Amino acid sequence: MNCTRLAGASLLAISIALAGCGQEEPAKPAAQAAAPATTDAPAATVAKPTSAEQAAVVSHYADLALAVFEDALTTGKALQASIDALLAEPTQANLEAARSAWIAARKPYMQTEVFRFGNAVVDDWEGQLNAWPLDEGLIDYVAGDYQHALGNPGASANIIANAKLTMGDQTLDLATLTPELLAELNELGGSEANVATGYHAIEFLLWGQDLNGTNPGAGNRQASDFVQGEGCTNGFCDRRAAYLKAVTTLLITDLEYMVGQWQADNADNYRATLLSEAPEQGLRKMLFGMGSLSLGELAGERMKVALEANSTEDEHDCFSDNTHNSHFYNAKGVRNVYLGEYTRADGNVVKGASLSDLVKAANADADSKLQAELAASEAALQKLVDSANNGTHFDQLIAADNTAGNALVTGAINALVAQTSGIEAAAAAIGITELNPDTADHQF
Amino acid sequence: MRLRFAAPLLFAVLAGCDTPPADTVTVVNQLSQQMLADYQHWASASAALANSTQALCQQGGSLTASQQSWREAFNAWAALQPALIGPLAEQNRSWQVQFWPDKKNLVGRQVKMLLDANPSIDQAQLDKSSVVLQGLSAAEYLLFDQSIDLSQTEQQARYCGLLLAIGGHQTQLSQDMLSAWQGAQGFAATLSNTPNQRFAEPQESLAELLRTQVSSLELMKKKLGTAIGRLSKGIAQPYQAEAWRADASLDSLRASLASLQTLWGQAQQVGLRDLVNDAALRERIEHQHAQTHDTFAAFTSGLQSLLSNSDDQQRLDKAYLELAELQRLYEKDLARALNIQMGFNAHDGD
Numbered sequence: 001m002n003c004t005r006l007a008g009a010s011l012l013a014i015s016i017a018l019a020g021c022g023q024e025e026p027a028k029p030a031a032q033a034a035a036p037a038t039t040d041a042p043a044a045t046v047a048k049p050t051s052a053e054q055a056a057v058v059s060h061y062a063d064l065a066l067a068v069f070e071d072a073l074t075t076g077k078a079l080q081a082s083i084d085a086l087l088a089e090p091t092q093a094n095l096e097a098a099r100s101a102w103i104a105a106r107k108p109y110m111q112t113e114v115f116r117f118g119n120a121v122v123d124d125w126e127g128q129l130n131a132w133p134l135d136e137g138l139i140d141y142v143a144g145d146y147q148h149a150l151g152n153p154g155a156s157a158n159i160i161a162n163a164k165l166t167m168g169d170q171t172l173d174l175a176t177l178t179p180e181l182l183a184e185l186n187e188l189g190g191s192e193a194n195v196a197t198g199y200h201a202i203e204f205l206l207w208g209q210d211l212n213g214t215n216p217g218a219g220n221r222q223a224s225d226f227v228q229g230e231g232c233t234n235g236f237c238d239r240r241a242a243y244l245k246a247v248t249t250l251l252i253t254d255l256e257y258m259v260g261q262w263q264a265d266n267a268d269n270y271r272a273t274l275l276s277e278a279p280e281q282g283l284r285k286m287l288f289g290m291g292s293l294s295l296g297e298l299a300g301e302r303m304k305v306a307l308e309a310n311s312t313e314d315e316h317d318c319f320s321d322n323t324h325n326s327h328f329y330n331a332k333g334v335r336n337v338y339l340g341e342y343t344r345a346d347g348n349v350v351k352g353a354s355l356s357d358l359v360k361a362a363n364a365d366a367d368s369k370l371q372a373e374l375a376a377s378e379a380a381l382q383k384l385v386d387s388a389n390n391g392t393h394f395d396q397l398i399a400a401d402n403t404a405g406n407a408l409v410t411g412a413i414n415a416l417v418a419q420t421s422g423i424e425a426a427a428a429a430i431g432i433t434e435l436n437p438d439t440a441d442h443q444f
Numbered sequence: 445m446r447l448r449f450a451a452p453l454l455f456a457v458l459a460g461c462d463t464p465p466a467d468t469v470t471v472v473n474q475l476s477q478q479m480l481a482d483y484q485h486w487a488s489a490s491a492a493l494a495n496s497t498q499a500l501c502q503q504g505g506s507l508t509a510s511q512q513s514w515r516e517a518f519n520a521w522a523a524l525q526p527a528l529i530g531p532l533a534e535q536n537r538s539w540q541v542q543f544w545p546d547k548k549n550l551v552g553r554q555v556k557m558l559l560d561a562n563p564s565i566d567q568a569q570l571d572k573s574s575v576v577l578q579g580l581s582a583a584e585y586l587l588f589d590q591s592i593d594l595s596q597t598e599q600q601a602r603y604c605g606l607l608l609a610i611g612g613h614q615t616q617l618s619q620d621m622l623s624a625w626q627g628a629q630g631f632a633a634t635l636s637n638t639p640n641q642r643f644a645e646p647q648e649s650l651a652e653l654l655r656t657q658v659s660s661l662e663l664m665k666k667k668l669g670t671a672i673g674r675l676s677k678g679i680a681q682p683y684q685a686e687a688w689r690a691d692a693s694l695d696s697l698r699a700s701l702a703s704l705q706t707l708w709g710q711a712q713q714v715g716l717r718d719l720v721n722d723a724a725l726r727e728r729i730e731h732q733h734a735q736t737h738d739t740f741a742a743f744t745s746g747l748q749s750l751l752s753n754s755d756d757q758q759r760l761d762k763a764y765l766e767l768a769e770l771q772r773l774y775e776k777d778l779a780r781a782l783n784i785q786m787g788f789n790a791h792d793g794d
Contacts, residue, residue, distance in 0.1 A: 133548065150549045151683035190679025193547065291788040308536050310574045313548050400574055424787045433785050 047362035048431040051279055053353075057340070058282030060352035062271045064342050065115050066262035068333070071108035071345040073255040079105045079202075080248050087241045090226035099206050103322050106199065108345055110329035112258075114337050117292035118285035118437050121261055121270040127198075128186060129254055133313055134195035136204045138188065139243070141234050143211055147313065149193040159185065159196065160239045177242040179250035197250055200319070205244045207319035213312055214399035216391065218321035283430065284437045286355060290334045291423045291435060294377075298330045299416035307409045310400040323394035324384040331381050331416065335374040338426075355426070363429035370422035373415070380415040383408050466718035468646040469636070474714040475653055475707055476632040479527035482520075482703060483622045489513075489520035490618040493583070494611030500594060501604035507595040511587050511690070517614070518580050518692055522699035525660040526707055529652060530631035531624040539575040540617055543582075544686050545670060550576050551585050559602060567616075570609040581687075583610045588689040651784040654716070654774070657704060658786065661771035664700055667693065668767060671747060672760045680751040691746035697767075698740050705733050720781050729773050736766040 049057075082101040086094040109130070116122045135148040135155040148155035153167050165172040167189060174181065185196040195201060208221030224233040226241050261270040274282055306314040317323045336342045340354025360367035384394060387408060397405030427435060496513035499505025521541055524532070532538055543551060554576045558565060570578055586592060586607045593599055594607070625631045634642050635649045643649045669675060671685035671693060685693045708729065709715015720726040740763055743750065750756035779786055 135548075147548055147553055149547055149683070150552075151681070187677060190673055190676035190681065192676055295788050304536070308539050308574070309543065309550055309554075309576045311550055311576075313550065400572075420788050428785070435786070435788060 047429070049358045049361065053358060054279030054283055055275075056353040057355060057358060058279050058286070059275060060340050060354070061282065061286055061337065062262055062264075062274060063352060064336060064340065064350060065112070066259065066264075066271075067342055067344055067350045068108055068112045068115070068336075069255065069259045069262055072105070072112055073252070073259050075101070075105040075108055075345055076252050076255050080252055083202075083244060083248050086223070087226060087245060090223045090228075092223045095206065095221075095223040095226075099320065102199070102203060102206055103320065103325065104345075106317070106322060106326055107329055109199065110326050111333035111336060111342070113297075113330055114289045114293050114333035116289065117297075118288040119270070119274070122258065125254065125258060128183060129198040129251060130200070131186070131192070131195040131198055132200045132316060133193065133318065134200055134204070135191070135193040136209060136319075138185075138194050138196060139201060139204060140240065143209055146209070149191055152189065152191040152193050154185075154188040154191060154194045157188070160243055161236050163239075177239060177246045179246045179253065182243070182247055182250060197247055199251070200317075201247050202244065202251065203317060203319045203322075205240065205247070210312070210319050210321065210395070212395075214310065214395055214402075216393070216396060218393075219319040280432065281437060283355065283358075284427075284432050284435065286337055287423060287427045287432055288435050288437050290337055291420050291427075293330060294334055294416045294423065295420040298327060299413045299420075302327060302330070303409055303413050303416075306394075307398045307406060307413070310398055312395045312398070315395050315398070318395065321388070321393040321395060324381075324388040327394075327412070328378075328381045328385050331374075331377050334419070335378060338370065338374060338423075355430075358430050359426045362431075366422075366425050366429040370419070370426045373419040373422040377412070377415040377419050380408075380412040384412060466714050468650050468719060471714055471716060471719055472646050472649045472653065473636045474709075475716070476635040478706060479524075479529075480625050480630075480632045482523050482527050483532075483618075483625050486517075486520040486524055487615075487618040487622040489517040490611075490614040493517040494608075494615045497583075497604075497607050497611045501600055501608055507587070507593075510594070514580065514583055514587050515690065515692060515695065518584070518687060518690070519695055519699040521580060522696040523703040525663065525700040526657045526704040528660065529656040530634070532621045533656070536575065537617065537621070539579075541579040541614065542686075543576045543579065544667070545684060546576075546581065547684065549683075551581050552589065555582055555585055555606065559606065563602070563605070565605050565609055567609040567612040570606070570613055577606070578610060578613050580610075580614065583607060583614075584687055584690050584692075586610075647783070650719075650782060653707075654779060654782060654784050655786060657707065658771065658775045658779070660700060660704065661767065661774055664697055665764065665767050665771055668697060668760070668764050671751065672757065672764060674764065680757065682748055682751050685747055685751075688748060691748045693747040694740065694743055701733075701736060701740060705737065708733060716778070716782075720778070722781055725777055725781055729770075729778060732766070732770045732773055736763075736770050739763045739766050 079098070079101040082094070082098040086098045112122070113126075113130075116126055135152055136142055137146050137148055137156040137158060138154045140158060140160045142156075146156075154165075157165050157167075159165070159174055159177070163173075163175045165174055172185075174185075182196045182201075186194065188194040188196070204219070206221065207219030208225075210217065210219045212218070222233055224231055225237060226244070227233070227237055228241065260266070263269060264271065266272060274285070301314075302316050305311065312318060315323050316326050338355050340352050340356065342350045344350060356367055356371065359370065384397070387397060387405070388394065392405065394409075396402060397409050399405065424435070427433075493510075493513040493516070496505060496510045500507060500510045528538055554574055558573065558577055562569065565573075576582065586603050587594060592603060594603060623630075627633065634640055635653070638645050638649060643652070667686045671681055671688075673679045673681055682688055686696055687693055706713070707715055709717040717726050717730065720729070739759075743759070743763075747760075750760055775786060
C-alpha cells in the first residue's frame with residue numbers, strides 16, 4: 001500500500017469537504033464555487049484557452065516534474081552516500097549526517113507528490129517509496145508495547161533478525177537481503193501496513209521508534225545498532241546494515257526510473273504519452289493532482305485523521321518528527337504546479353507557461369483568489385514549521401489537551417480546504433468541468 | 445447558464461405518462477423531508493441504545509438486548525450516509541459517531557489508555573476526549589469484543605462508565621443534529637426554501653444533495669473494497685472491515701443502499717428519478733439499484749464468514765462491481781443529466 005490507497009477516505013470524506021463551514025459562517029461548500037452550471041457567473045468568466053496555449057502549459061508541467069524528480073534523485077544519492085559513510089563508520093556524527101541527508105531528500109520528494117494523482121505512472125510507483133503508516137516490527141526490533149494493524153501476519157516478522165520467515169504454509173528465505181527481496185516483501189500478506197521499502201523504512205532504520213507519544217522527542221536509535229562485531233547493539237547489526245544498504249539502493253533505482261519517465265526526447269516514456277494526449281486532458285491531470293493532494297490527502301489523511309483521533313500513529317514522518325516539513329513541501333508542490341515555478345535544490349528557478357496564466361486570461365479574479373489562497377496555505381503551514389523549529393512538533397500539536405496546537409493544525413486544514421475550492425473555481429474558469437481524468441470523457 | 449430554466453419545461457414535454465412530472469423544488473423538498481425522517485430515526489435509535497445500556501449496567505438488563513440496540517443504532521446511522529449534508533457533515537461531527545477505517549486498532553487502544561488513566565470517565569469528560577472514543581465504534585468494542593464480556597459484573601465495573609457516557613454523547617449529538625434539521629431555520633428548510641445564505645436556488649441544493657450521495661457511494665465501495673482485498677493484492681482483510689467486531693458490515697451497506705434507493709424514488713414516491721428526462725438513463729439507474737439490492741440481499745451470513753470462503757469471495761467481488769457501477773452512473777451520467785458538476789471530494793486519489 002501505497003499512500004494513494006491509504007489516502008482513501010473514510011469518515012473523513014464527509015467531514016473534510018466542509019471542514020471550514022461550521023466554524024466560519026456561511027463559507028460555501030468547496031464544490032459549490034466551481035459549479036458553473038448552477039451559479040449565475042457571467043459567461044465572460046469562462047474562456048477556454050487555445051489548444052496551443054494549453055499545450056505549452058502541459059509541456060512546462062512535464063519540465064517541472066522532471067526538475068523535481070531529478071532533485072529527488074540527486075538528494076537521494078546524497079542520502080545514499082551518507083548512509084554508505086554511516087555503515088563504513090557507524091559513529092553518532094555519521095548517523096546525524098545521514099539523518100540530515102534524509103530530511104534534505106524529503107524536501108524535493110514531497111514536492112513530487114502533486115504529480116501523483118492523475119498520473120498513473122507516478123501513482124502506481126509511489127507505494128514502494130512513500131507508503132505509511134507502517135508496522136515497523138516487520139523490519140526490526142520494536143518496544144514491548146508496539147502496536148500494529150490487527151490481523152497483520154507480518155507485523156512482528158522482524159526481517160532483520162530472521163533469515164527465514166514462515167507465514168501460513170509458506171517459508172520465505174530471507175538469508176540475503178537484496179533490493180529485489182525487499183520489494184517482494186512489501187505488502188506481505190496483503191497488509192498495507194507491511195512496508196518494507198521506501199523513505200519511511202529508511203527513516204525507521206535511521207531514527208528508530210518514536211516512543212514519546214505526544215510528548216517531545218523523536219526516535220532515538222543509536223549508531224551502535226550498525227556496528228559490526230563487538231559493540232553491536234540490539235543484535236543482527238550485519239543484517240541491519242545490509243537491510244539499510246539494500247533499501248537505499250532500491251530507492252535510488254526507483255527514482256531513476258521516474259526521472260526517465262519525464263525526460264524529453266524519448267518516444268516511449270510517460271512524458272511522450274502525456275504530451276500526445278489532448279492538452280485539455282493534461283490540464284485536467286494537473287488540476288486533479290492539485291485538488292486531490294490539497295483536500296483528500298494532505299488536509300485529510302495526513303492532518304485531519306491525526307488531529308481528530310489524537311493519533312501519532314497517523315503522523316506522516318513519525319520516526320523523525322519531520323512531519324511539518326513534509327506537509328509544507330506537499331503544499332509547496334501544489335503551488336509550484338499552479339504557478340509553473342519551482343526552486344530547485346541548487347537554488348535555480350524553473351519557470352514557464354502556467355495554469356495561472358491561463359486562468360488569469362480567462363478570469364483574473366479567479367486567478368488572484370487562488371493565488372491568495374495558495375499563499376495563505378503556505379503561511380498556515382509555515383506556522384507548523386515555525387512551531388517545530390521552536391521545539392513543538394506536529395505530534396505534540398495534535399495532543400488532545402493542546403488547544404493552541406490543535407488550532408494551528410486546524411488553521412492549516414481550513415486553508416487547504418479553501419484552496420481546494422479555489423482550484424475548482426480556477427478549473428471552471430478555463431472550462432475544465434469534469435475534474436477526474438480517470439472518469440472524464442475523453443472527447444474534446 | 446440559462447439552460448436550467450428550460451429544463452422543467454422540456455421535462456414536462458418528454459416525461460412519459462407513467463411518471464408525474466416533478467420540478468427541482470418538489471424533489472428537493474421531498475428529499476429533505478425523507479432525510480429529516482432518517483435523522484429522526486437515528487435520534488430514536490441512539491436514545492434506545494442509551495436506555496438499553498443503562499438497563500444493562502444498572503438494572504441487570506441483558507447484554508444481548510444492548511447488542512441488538514447497538515445494531516439498530518448502527519443501521520440507523522448507516523441509513524444516514526447518503527444524507528450526510530449540513531450540520532452532521534461539518535466540524536467532523538460524523539467522526540464522533542463512527543471511526544473508520546481503523547487501521548491500527550486505535551479504538552481498542554484508546555479505550556484501554558483512557559480507562560487506565562481515568563477509570564471513572566463521565567460524559568462531560570468524554571465530550572472532550574478523542575472522537576475515537578465517543579461513538580458507536582467504541583461502543584461496538586465494549587459490547588462485542590472477545591476480550592470483554594459485559595454480562596459479568598466485574599467487567600461492568602471497568603467498562604460501564606464509558607459505555608454509559610457514549611450512550612449519553614450519542615443521544616445528545618443525534619438530538620442536536622435533529623434539532624438542527626427541524627423548524628423554519630432548520631437544514632431541511634435551508635435545502636427547500638431558496639434562496640438563502642447557503643443555497644441561491646433549488647439547483648444548488650440539488651447539486652449538493654447529489655454530491656453527498658455520490659460521496660456516500662464512494663465510501664460504500666471503499667468499505668467493502670478494503671475488506672475483500674481490492675486494495676491488498678486480493679487478500680481479504682477481515683479486521684479492516686467496518687464494524688467487524690459485530691460483523692455488521694453488510695447490514696450497514698444494505699441500510700445505506702436502501703436509504704439511497706428511497707431518495708432515488710419509485711412509482712408512487714417522488715425522488716431524483718423524477719428529474720431525469722432521459723427514460724433510458726432512468727431505466728439503467730433503476731435497474732442498477734434493483735440489481736445491487738438483490739446482490740446484497742442474497743448474502744445470508746455476515747461478511748466475516750464470507751471472507752473465508754473462495755466462492756463467497758467471488759460473490760462479494762461481484763457485489764463490489766455492482767456498487768461501482770451504481771456509483772459511476774450517479775457520478776457521471778446522473779450528474780450530467782441533472783446538469784451538476786462534481787467537485788473534489790476526500791475520496792479523490794483512492
